Amino acid sequence: MRFAVALAASVVLSLAACKPPPTDADMARDMPADELQGPSEPLDSPDVEGAIWAASSTPWRIIYGKAGEPPLVALACLDEGPETVLRVTRYAPADEDTGAMLAFVGNGHIGRMKVDATKVNGAIVWQGEDPAVDNDWEPLTGPRSLTLTVPGAGMVTLNSSDLARDLVVGCRGGKVGPEPEADLEPEEGPSEPEPAE
8 A cells, every 4th residue: 555655656746847738828939029920900890881782884793882982892794714703802901812711691591702812903802703603602692681701801791782683693694795784873883993002
């Protein structure tokens, strides 16, 4: 019995003499401070009261935002190869050489797609595309509003519009030709984005 107690005491003393396990604080202490760079500060979700979808000056492209203000989102149908694709642009600053997942949520569907930091008119914004027939575009085909989210770029509520649905449906039919008829005159919608200075 004395032997077992002595052995147990010896094990406890030897364990106490060991160094504690490493922690995240230890790792941070050993890393150079100038390499600890993270993404830009996250943006707040924009106020979309009164925001609308409107026809763009580019055929088969619509933009979303408030009248007279820069757009928040653009959606375009492109004929690139064997099938038509839809391209979404979230006009929010993106860190160069980064990627993220964009999510559409609404109308009983969730769509997710990869977006990349892309230079558009001199500014780096979020942009991605998928085939028009992909189910990720389904949230845009319903009659109710939906949300678009990119991590760090806030959540944009997209008010319902036949314009978005008609663009998706038309693009799926491969009808990249005359622009879908807009329910609002272009000058009543958001302004086209200006090149960044």
